[in-house]
Amino acid sequence: MGFFEEIADKAKNAAQIVGKNAGNLVDTSKLKLHAADLKSDINKNYEALGKLVYESQKNQTDAAGAIGEGVAAIDELYEQLEAVEAQLLKLSNKTICPKCGEKCTSECQFCPKCGEKLEREEEKEKPADCGCGCEAEAEKPADSCGCGSGCGCGSEDEKK
Numbered sequence: 001m002g003f004f005e006e007i008a009d010k011a012k013n014a015a016q017i018v019g020k021n022a023g024n025l026v027d028t029s030k031l032k033l034h035a036a037d038l039k040s041d042i043n044k045n046y047e048a049l050g051k052l053v054y055e056s057q058k059n060q061t062d063a064a065g066a067i068g069e070g071v072a073a074i075d076e077l078y079e080q081l082e083a084v085e086a087q088l089l090k091l092s093n094k095t096i097c098p099k100c101g102e103k104c105t106s107e108c109q110f111c112p113k114c115g116e117k118l119e120r121e122e123e124k125e126k127p128a129d130c131g132c133g134c135e136a137e138a139e140k141p142a143d144s145c146g147c148g149s150g151c152g153c154g155s156e157d158e159k160k
């Protein structure tokens with residue numbers, strides 16, 4: 001089954017390309033091209049899989065092993081596609097609802113479809129530096145360091 005070896009190789013190559021680049025590729029058009037490539041590979045694999053099933057049925061041969069490989073190759077390609085699409089969403093300032101998968105803009109705090117609270121990366125970042133060097137978090141009770149950020153670091157005394 002040379003054909004499926006070829007497919008498996010392709011999937012492997014795709015994995016390497018994405019593995020190397022998905023994390024730091026900031027070029028949207030390249031990512032889109034890559035996604036289109038993956039989609040066309042997936043379709044080719046579906047075709048090949050269909051042909052394989054057809055032939056094994058017609059010739060009464062057992063193609064279970066090759067079919068399994070083909071399915072695994074498609075799964076692999078879908079995984080790569082997901083990674084590329086996630087990266088594209090990130091670049092376009094969108095986020096995917098963890099509950100229902102709806103694409104939401106970065107402005108919404110809740111999923112417009114299912115109401116799930118959306119956590120975005122910016123929210124996880126530390127609040128702006130309060131200026132006193134304490135690097136405290138804004139949630140802490142206000143007014144102890146006098147820097148105005150409510151960081152609660154108690155640096156007021158040291159500063160004076």
Ligand SMILES: [Zn+2]
Pocket residue numbers: 097098099100101102111112113114115116
């Ligand atoms: Zn949702």
